[in-house]
Amino acid sequence: MPGSMNISAASKAAGLPAKTVRYYADIGLVPAPARSQAGYRNYDDASVRKLVFVRRAREFGFSISECRELLGLYQDRRRSSADVKRIATLRLKKIAKKQHELQSLHDELAHLVDACRGDDRPDCPIINGLGGPGDRPCSPS
Amino acid sequence: MPGSMNISAASKAAGLPAKTVRYYADIGLVPAPARSQAGYRNYDDASVRKLVFVRRAREFGFSISECRELLGLYQDRRRSSADVKRIATLRLKKIAKKQHELQSLHDELAHLVDACRGDDRPDCPIINGLGGPGDRPCSPS
DNA sequence: CTAATCTTTCCTGTGACAGGAAGGTCAAGT
DNA sequence: ACTTGACCTTCCTGTCACAGGAAAGATTAG
Structure with a gap:
């Protein structure tokens, strides 16, 4: 499996605090990750890329709802770059x-x-x- | 008495919403005003001047705690302008x-x-x- | 007297998390 | 096997500077 990480590994890879990573899933900005048998969150590379995307967008001053919109475009590449x-x-x-x-x-x-x-x-x-x-x-x- | 106003008059004179005027007294940024027999707040000109001072300082980007500090200087003119x-x-x-x-x-x-x-x-x-x-x-x- | 317009307090919500408590889990060492 | 310590979970509260609104009392105009 392509990099199944727990939350601290994912947070390091994404450059975000673990709290923030949980928060982004809580508010539905990113999809909720799969869980291990014990309830631990499992993140894969694709999830981490989304988190990196959000982090960079936030650094650019985009609000969470703007990030939501951008993520929609990011995921649906058929949308126009316009x-x-x-x-x-x-x-x-x-x-x-x-x-x-x-x-x-x-x-x-x-x-x-x-x-x-x-x-x-x-x-x-x-x-x-x-x-x-x-x-x-x-x-x- | 020099201009005893209720909160809406004071808020208009100070250029602040009534909510904010109450809030500033609640957090102790400005002293709590006197009350009428029915419990209405009575503002005088000095209070309004302090509110104007705070409004302008906020417009200048000073935080509430910085305003607190500045108000201290404003009230204690003996402090140095340094x-x-x-x-x-x-x-x-x-x-x-x-x-x-x-x-x-x-x-x-x-x-x-x-x-x-x-x-x-x-x-x-x-x-x-x-x-x-x-x-x-x-x-x- | 009534109706409209004040005023009061109190509670909740905002945005984007941070801090911390209580309790379960995992991996390593002894 | 047991313990220790580091990790994970959820949940609750706090931040900042207010805004919105409900419920209830006061004042004022007609």
Whole structure:
């Protein structure tokens, strides 16, 4: 039989914690593995390849449900690569959006940090910029 | 009394959902507000300012515990602005690190998307690049 | 007085696992 | 054969920062 492993061997081969390997089967992301007479999970090479696939997809920022979708494509090679490209492009756009958000965040905070003397005096532009006492939102009359 | 509001007024003034306003008091991030005879929470302007402070800090990516720390500085103006600068600089570094991670992620995925024809043929570089059948990790002999 | 709109507390769910307890199993050494 | 230690199983709880909703009481407008 092509590599029948217990869960720790499979988890090492897949590069995932055993907990995560069990979890992925629990939520039905990957099919539940066969069991030994004593109830131990038996993983074969094909299962491990699926786990590796999921690990890499997760590293790419795909959510579990996106992984589910990708696994469907991965298993059904008759599907067009256009589907895969669509999903990956969507993910790419999300990444780019997140990058822009992080950029403006970074710039604004860097501006505050630059303006901060960083000495022992209590007046701090960072605190003020975050909405401190000098920046009351609205208290007329 | 300077603006005694119920929770919905305070939440509007602070720009936070009422649920979140309650939550912040529950976890002790902000002090628990006074109550009316019927048990309604009463917020004053100072409380609202603290909530605004927290909201802005959260928007800057500070975690709740970092907000806790910052609130301590915000309330104790005797503390040096160096402390604030240190915390903000740390956060700035984390943001920059995340940016780099996102960048390499983006580049790698974009490379795969570029290589993908996006047609109806089943051979997809994205799937392969994610560890598909053509990319077996290790199965010698 | 009634009806609508507050407010309260409490419980559950989210995403993607991690940590740990209680108990069964396996392989090696003595 | 027995013990030891490492492994496996299930199940429960905790994480983070809330969101959703149920059930019940309070307030306000008409």
